[in-house]
Amino acid sequence: MPRFYLTTAIDYANGDPHLGHALEKVGADAIARYHRLAGFDVHFCTGMDEHGQKVAQTAAARDVDPQAFVDRIAGRFRETWERLAVSFDQFVRTTDPAHKSGVRALIRRIADTSPGDFYEKAYEGWYCVGCELFKRDDEIVDGHCALHPTRTLEWTEERNFFFRLSKYAGFLRQLFADRPDFLAPESRRNEVLSLIERGLDDISISRARLSWAIPFPLAASDGVAQGTWVWFDALPNYLTATGYPGAGWKERWPAQLHVIGKDITRLHAVIWPAMLQAAEIALPGRVWAHGFVQLAGERFSKSAGVKLELGEAIDRYGADAFRYFLLREVPFDADGNFSFERFDERYHADLANAFGNLASRVIAMVERYRGGVVPRAPRTGLDADDHASIAAYHAAMDGTNGYLLHEGLKHIWACVQRGNEYVDRRAPWRQARDPVLAADLDETLGALVRQLARLAVLVQPFMPGKAAELWSQLGGPGAVADQRFAALATLDPAGWKVAKGAPLFPKPEG
Helix, strand or coil: CCEEEEEECCEECCCCCCHHHHHHHHHHHHHHHHHHHCCCEEEEEEEEECCCHHHHHHHHHCCCCHHHHHHHHHHHHHHHHHHCCCCCCEEEECCCHHHHHHHHHHHHHHHHHCCCCEEEEEEEEEEECCCCEECCHHHEECCEECCCCCCCCEEEEEEEEEECHHHHHHHHHHHHHHCCCCEECHHHHHHHHHHHHHCCCCEECEEECCCCCCECCCCCCCCCCEEECHHHHHCCHHHHCCCCCCCCHHHCCCCCEEEEEHHHHHHHHHHHHHHHHHHCCCCCCCEEEECCEEECCEECECCCCECCCHHHHHHHHCHHHHHHHHHHHCCCCCCEEECHHHHHHHHHHHHHHHHHHHHHHHHHHHHHHHCCECCCCCCCHHHHHHHHHHHHHHHHHCEECECCHHHHHHHHHHHHHHHHHHHHHHCHHHHCCCHHHHHHHHHHHHHHHHHHHHHHHHHCCCCHHHHHHHHHHHCCCCCHHHCCHHHHHHCCCCCCECCCCCCCCCCCCC
16 A cells, blocks of 8 residues: 655644644645545644744743643644544654654764764844744845744844755755656745755754753753754654654655645755755655635734634534635635635535535435435436546646645536536436336436435545535445545445435524
8 A cells, every 4th residue: 555644834832723724734634535535555744843932932921831831732733633623643742752852863863974064153143033033134024024024033143053054055956956846836946946046044053042942962062052943843843753763764754745834935845855865864755835824815923913713713614614615715825815704605605505405405305206225327427527527636636736625626516516407407306206207217316326425535535524424324335534536436326225314514594
């Protein structure tokens, strides 16, 4: 069985999960679930980034021990992802002892395999605590970080360890030439290529006297204790999650896919591959950088006051409807907007009236006209027409053209629309009134249940709960999550016993 190891960015533990976090996690979950249905041995990893100056400052401001603070934050994130049915196999925390030892081992390995890549230097510059990064002049707007305009940059002067990132410019150019899909979509790749061409600076990778950090394993010449820079701690989580440096870590590494936000592409497509190259460790297969979900055109930002309660959005119609809306409305290769008005429109038009109504009326007719037993039926034009939509769905989902989850859903809903049109055209209620048309009625109902069974499998990556409900109402054997795409072409629900349940997408009262 082919393996597929995918990761999300680990979330910084300084606040509650928001819609931007949710977009990434449910998107990565859809990719993970898709690959399971495609027959892959999937390992899906997410987690928390819990060290750094920002966490230490926030905990201190609340008069809380940093470990107790991140424990509470991590619990809230994990509960939210479980509520949204994010099917992670591993939840990494950078305060875990295994991760700490793995980071120290990686740093020592770089020092051993690439002597001279680490060196000490006095440094001064503007530091953004929000990014946990020193900022270049072109990243500063009106004296503030472009990504955190409400935060005050801190002028920092100290002696640190540096990583010789400039050494890897040629390697990175060749990487992008040899593997143009290493970073996608193309807009993100072009940004990083432009960055490389402008020249790479060596980066400070330790902080003097930073106690809330993994101790840097190399001794400083001045004897001052150094803490590992939070990103040199966070990026290796993808590797330490495999058990590195323990036995067996190569069985999972390299990861096939890192799913991240577009604001951290430089870290994942420049610094991370350079670190791995310095350590003589294989690079991941691909980095996919999604865009931002915005509210009225503004990026969600707690510090800027642009926020929306995630729980309120989920409560509106439930986790599955929320997952559907987020992944249908926000392109997974660009920015998109969230609004409750648009959520309402999508819920009623796409889910309640189109998909839910199709399932409800077909199951009701099988119960009414065939005693609940699905009749045997030949393949029809509905099957043939769906075949093209399903092929387009796979092309949007399997990585061939990227991970265009919104496109995948569009092709599923082409099938939903086709099913509703088929019902109206065939008018099974009229066929049921004429015994001479019994075979035609069998063909109609059999074709429609067959389509609904396919749709339950196809929609499972996006709405796992509703897919399971539909599969159960259709009388499908086993669990929908255990089905495989390879069997869809020969799927035959003849003889299944349907049982109409509660509406999949009930319309709110009032």
